[in-house]
Amino acid sequence: MTRMPRGPFIVIGENIHATRVVLRGGQRVVTLPDGRPALPFTDEADVERLLPVPDAALDGLEGPKQKVKHVKAAVLAGMGSDIDAVELGRGYVRAMARRQAAAGAHFLDLNVDEVTTDVEGRIAAMRWIVGAVEDATDVALALDSSSAGVLRAGLATASRRAGAPLLNSAALDRMDVLDLAAAEGCAVVLSATGAGSMPANSDERVANARALIDAATTRGVGLGSLHVDSLVLPVAVDPEVGGYFLDAVRALRAAFGAELHLTGGLSNVSYGLPARKLLNDVFIDLAIAAGADSGIIDPLANDPRRIAGLDRGARPYQLAADLLTGADPYGGEFLRAFRAGELG
């Protein structure tokens, strides 16, 4: 494999997302004297702070495996009426933003869809988080929502100090987001999910992407403002899907040249498997080799600068690559090596 002599890999940092979970019994959660869980973070003055977790951000029975939706906790606290909690919620997401910027993120993806089920609440949450995060770093924002109204609200709030936000995402059944990108001069993620069904292979991914690229071009949005997401699905449930994504990336790079950005929610590939950091590292490397120049990833866990130096001849790398490309379907070899402690 040769590395593509293109610009730096564009990291769309995926962490500030209301679904993100840490476990009650894990290292990221402490228990306050009153028994409530709290999330430790370091504020701008380098002081250790604790964000108490509102009940609405907890899921499951109380115990070490209880899920703490940590970003949701910060948004709920930040939008509440308790002045101390407001400051802590804001401080928590700003600390997340700084950590991601330090890890090399080019965009901070903000997704608050799961804070509440009503659209007005989501709009308010998007406004809040844009205001809370935008001036914490010099990194541009990526506004992430499945509804154009929420994206519009985020755009209206954004000062654009680090450039116009990236919109995540337009799709064949969300063409209004393309209109929004054209009107606001934003770059936009194009999701290759179909209008009535998921693409079944690489050809359908490419066909969906082409239709979206055509529609964007018609609206005057240039190739350099488009990040095509060729849809990454978990190899745990279908051994072929890693290859479908990589083939689609190769085909789109060959068809559209260097200007078009090719991205993907690359960490999805390892859902349902252990050693996700290794799998994501290797999938990012394979995606870059296939022609991707952008990724919706966690730079804290999977720094592309580190990944560029991975030893591709190493056994763990090869085992991961085999699983990701369908050569080790359902990961029999990979899981055996994991249990034998051979993945490092």
Add this chain to the structure above:
Amino acid sequence: MADLAALTAAIEAGDRATAVRITREAVEEGLDPRTVLGAMTVAMEVIGAKFQCQEIYVPEMLISARAMKEATAVLEPVLVKAGIRPEHTAVLGTIKGDLHDIGKNLVGMMWKGANIEVIDLGTNVTPERFVEAAKEHGATIVGISALLTTTMVGMKDVVTAIRAANLADVKVIVGGAPLTQDFADMIGADGYASDAASAVEAARKAIRGG
């Protein structure tokens, strides 16, 4: 004599060939098909429990379910002949507007593994379609999956439609990444499953509770 402990072990290991071979032997020897089926469902219970403790992972659950499916296919004619039917039928689908099927498919596999008959309606399923299918198949369980926050709100419409259709025996189980128990309670669902393995327990609990 067919080694039913080995059948259980083969399904746990996802060894299709062995699971099918032992099931054939059991059928030829005229073993009570309920006993044979029991050896299989025990395996899937173990698999579900191991998955919840993260001792095994999604692909392993999947290959066990496949081994069970192939072995059940061998047993099926005998079960039919003996008039043995699954106690419960579930109608399962992803909510209208949502095309994600991974979670839904995993739930379907685990329900089948627990000897629940599963009618899979696919993705993008309207409330009307859930109601029709529940009536048509005499379902006691309706399972609804959602991955998007924009679509999960539509689950309430399914609950409302089921209640409006007077399907008093039908229990609605909801699940999917963006859901919580609170949301399930709020829309009046009978059960909430946080993952595929707990969907079995959620279904059993809901059925017992009614």
